[in-house]
Amino acid sequence: MEFVLAIIVGILATSAFYLMLRRSLVKVILGMVFLGNAVNLTIFSVARVTKGYAAFIPENASTLEGVYADPLPQALILTAIVIGFGTQAFAIALFRKAFQKVGDDDLDKMNSTDIMCNEDIPGDK
């Protein structure tokens, strides 16, 4: 199982970095989504994938018995998914606004703060 997960993480991360290095903003955001999923699967697989029960302590017992899955990585992934969702939503809104302002989704057209740093930038007040 870890083997399959590792392959999937590799494919996701490769596509993510390939997309993030593209000039189009839409591809960048897709890359960020892929990377988020790659990260979550990584956490899932490094914390050991076990076939077992949920980590509930049975009635009339004080400790866990048998094989059970570690619940903490799942909590971590859940948190990371929620946070990733929020930041990606913000990024989409930001990219849309930038697209409207610049009139292009090409990142190479969005370098006026770097190359025109000694001039007034058109579009600012």
Added chain:
Amino acid sequence: MNSILAMPVVFPLFTGIIMLFFWKHRQIQRIINFLGSTATLALAIYLTWYIKTSGIQCLYIGAWKAPFGIIFTADLLTMTMILVSGIIGFATSIYSLGTMDETREHFGYYPLLQIMIMGINGSFMTGDLFNMFVWFEVLLISSFSLVALGGERSQLEGAIKYVILNLLSSSLFVVGVGILYGITGGLNMADLARKIPMLPNQGIVNVMAMFFLISFGIKAAIFPLFFWLPASYHTPPAAVSAIFAGMLTKVGVYALFRVFTLIFVTNVAFTHTIIIIIAMLTMLSGVLGAASQMEFRRILSFHIISQIGYMILGLGLMTPLGIAGGVFYIFHHIIVKTNLFFVSGVVNELKGTYLLKKLGGVLKLYPLLGLLFLIPALSLGGVPPLSGFWAKYTVAVAAVEKGEYLALAVSLFVGLLTLFSMIKIWNEVFWKEQKAEFAAEQQALRQLPKFKIAMMFVPIILLAAITLFIGLNPEPFLDYANEAAQQLLNPSIYINAVLGGAQ
């Protein structure tokens, strides 16, 4: 229970929430924001005194004992950062009253500011690695909004680079946290510090150290990961870029100090040598970048990078004096750098531009402003007797003691070039005559409302006074930094305070 340790997070949170109830009432928001940041500052001062007298304190959230629950831990390094974040939050709140435009205030500038301060304080207080990631995201999402708020073209372009690179850094951080959990079974920093030396496979620990170095390095803007900083920090209004310049990269520096003095100390010859090399390259690339710029805030942005180099040089040396120098440097740098951005904002209010070629003649009209620029500028350059001299001197002496003569040479050379950049700003903005064709846009200071003038100058004078005070009276601050360094270099103190009898 030490519930007071949660208060640096709770105060800004409640200030932000209360302000949301007055969404349409700009004046009420301004008053609440001022009161809230004053309270946070007062709390930070009290808490620093408390930790200084009573040693490292922990708050076990929900009474879950370490290492199972999330904890807040306060040692002297934490308190340095909380104190300085209180000072900067207070100064920025006042400065915003004078300079922030009405539109941004209507669209939630003050709540965002408070939530960002909450995120900053949270990442300083937490003693749990995953929790630190969560606080990073809290401060990042509010800083994303702050940098884009207003929606000018340059702001949006800067924000895109800032957002993409910081999200990438967060992803690396989470991967690192996940793998560390996989190999140790813990996320509590004290617990990790205890378990990592016992691991049979030390190779993966080095890989993890590099993961964290890259991830925090992007946030701290070290070489070669700093390119988002000069592209974005000069685009938002002066008050926003001032608090960004002061606090945000230093959150990354704090995280580096924390993990590389507590967790990744098993292979110092490898990790800390890399940090020293990166520190030298960071100093050089930052200061050379600044030398080629002709825009007030871009010069200052590049100088943030070169100053980060000094701080992590102190960390890389890993001697008591080096760490103490680093801690002292962080404290001094945040105050000085924020103040320089404040001054640049006042110049922009008067002249309507940040471009050096359009500026000029400020000294003749406003000699006091010139003096107030000169104090932080010379301090940044390391001129005695200002605070920057003592910071640079401590780090330099530590480099000599360790035998790192190349690092010493680089740091002195960079100090010289810093002075060169500051003199360039002084010449172009304050001294030279302004060209007549650019003089039309300016407005005289006395035409501005009295309230606005007061709100702009009070924080600048306050921070300049702190710089002078540290410069003329460095002894208590250096003692404090030495004590903090002792705590950082003896992780067993921290581990015992957190885990107590659980060992």
